[in-house]
Amino acid sequence: MIFCLLAVASMLEQAPPGAPWNLNEFQMLAVPVCAIIALRAIVQLIRRRVPRGVGFLAVMIWSAAALAIAFPYSTIVVARWAGIGRGADLVMYLALLAGLVVSSYFYQRIRQLEILTTDLARTAAIAGAKRGAAEEHRG
Amino acid sequence: MQDSSMNRATRSLPEDLWIVIAAYNEEKRVGRVLDELLGTVCNVVVVDDGSRDETAAVVLRRPAWLIRHGINLGQGASLQTGISFALQKGARYVVTFDADGQHTPSDIPALVDALESTGSHFALGSRFLGHAEGIPLTRKIILRMAVLFTRLLSGVRLTDAHNGLRAMSREGAQSLRITMNRMEHASEIIDQIARSGLKYVEVPVHIRYTADSLAKGQRTSAAIRLGLKLLVERTIR
Numbered sequence: 001m002i003f004c005l006l007a008v009a010s011m012l013e014q015a016p017p018g019a020p021w022n023l024n025e026f027q028m029l030a031v032p033v034c035a036i037i038a039l040r041a042i043v044q045l046i047r048r049r050v051p052r053g054v055g056f057l058a059v060m061i062w063s064a065a066a067l068a069i070a071f072p073y074s075t076i077v078v079a080r081w082a083g084i085g086r087g088a089d090l091v092m093y094l095a096l097l098a099g100l101v102v103s104s105y106f107y108q109r110i111r112q113l114e115i116l117t118t119d120l121a122r123t124a125a126i127a128g129a130k131r132g133a134a135e136e137h138r139g
Numbered sequence: 140m141q142d143s144s145m146n147r148a149t150r151s152l153p154e155d156l157w158i159v160i161a162a163y164n165e166e167k168r169v170g171r172v173l174d175e176l177l178g179t180v181c182n183v184v185v186v187d188d189g190s191r192d193e194t195a196a197v198v199l200r201r202p203a204w205l206i207r208h209g210i211n212l213g214q215g216a217s218l219q220t221g222i223s224f225a226l227q228k229g230a231r232y233v234v235t236f237d238a239d240g241q242h243t244p245s246d247i248p249a250l251v252d253a254l255e256s257t258g259s260h261f262a263l264g265s266r267f268l269g270h271a272e273g274i275p276l277t278r279k280i281i282l283r284m285a286v287l288f289t290r291l292l293s294g295v296r297l298t299d300a301h302n303g304l305r306a307m308s309r310e311g312a313q314s315l316r317i318t319m320n321r322m323e324h325a326s327e328i329i330d331q332i333a334r335s336g337l338k339y340v341e342v343p344v345h346i347r348y349t350a351d352s353l354a355k356g357q358r359t360s361a362a363i364r365l366g367l368k369l370l371v372e373r374t375i376r
Contacts, residue, residue, distance in 0.1 A: 104375045107371070107375050108375065111318075111372075114318075114320065115318050118212055118216050118219075118318075118320055121208055121209055121210060121212060121216075122208075122216070122219070122220045122223065124209065125186070125206045125207055125208050125209065125220055126206055126220065126223065126224050126227070128206070128207065129184075129204055129205065129206045129224060130199065130204070130205050131202065131203070131204050131205075132198055132199040132200060132201045132202055132203050132204075132205060133199065133200055133201070133202065
């Protein structure tokens with residue numbers, strides 16, 4: 001939320017009065033995509049199709065992405081507010097943290113699935129336990 | 140192969156002692172291991188971990204229990220399956236034993252005696268307190284490093300952290316829940332023993348290394364991967 005407010009502030013700071021926004025090709029492609037995904041996340045949140053926390057997080061992340069791409073100067077504003085030298089450094093640190101969080105999440109999910117699969121295989125295996133022949137087995 | 144120490148063991152091994160063996164593609168060796176064990180122990184369960192050879196058929200020609208995993212899950216998973224089965228059958232003691240002939244059945248009485256005489260719930264075999272016949276130098280170094288690694292990770296001081304020959308009481312076996320399916324299970328067991336607060340003791344055992352067992356054993360690169368996996372598990376979970 002703070003990022004969004006600061007992005008709006010930088011937008012007002014950047015745009016000269018009356019001048020149209022000057023977006024490059026990447027911005028023209030990426031901003032609408034991020035905005036659409038953010039809108040979709042809002043709709044899913046309103047319709048309660050996702051847990052509330054997940055929904056809010058998705059809306060914030062995609063909105064922040066759209067604003068950061070549309071107004072790159074906003075990353076500098078936020079970085080300075082956070083005591084980081086450059087906007088690019090801020091984006092890199094956030095991407096690194098996000099990567100670690102996502103890796104940790106998926107590792108834990110994989111481990112849970114591994115444990116569930118093993119328990120399932122174990123139950124089936126034990127149900128089929130057999131005892132071998134009790135007669136003379138040497139030879 | 141039965142020696143006089145095993146004959147002495149015949150009189151002392153409890154009837155509710157269960158041996159758990161995890162086996163994967165051991166058709167050539169598991170038969171001999173079972174022949175050595177079944178002369179003196181009533182209850183042996185072999186967990187065939189998705190073998191692609193005749194391991195299951197070899198086991199079923201002997202009066203041992205066979206449990207088959209539908210897919211290869213790993214030694215850790217197989218041991219937990221065997222332990223769970225033994226507990227269901229009312230085991231008072233559970234001993235884990237390798238299928239490749241590295242372990243000596245005559246060590247089993249000493250493990251059980253250690254449990255009973257010290258009131259411990261885990262008796263962990265140590266080749267460095269006992270004897271490791273034919274152990275290569277590189278294997279010795281890796282095992283010593285594993286001891287140090289275990290000490291750093293779990294705070295447990297052992298002389299042999301990766302020995303598959305271990306005995307546990309019913310309470311000890313019930314306290315374990317092996318979730319690491321592959322070779323990391325050995326460190327997980329030590330970790331869980333430490334966290335359980337249950338008493339454990341190390342017992343000298345005799346390990347036999349043969350060309351076969353060395354060929355099938357852990358490579359150095361696998362040991363390094365194991366260590367990294369344990370670190371990741373500790374950090375993330």
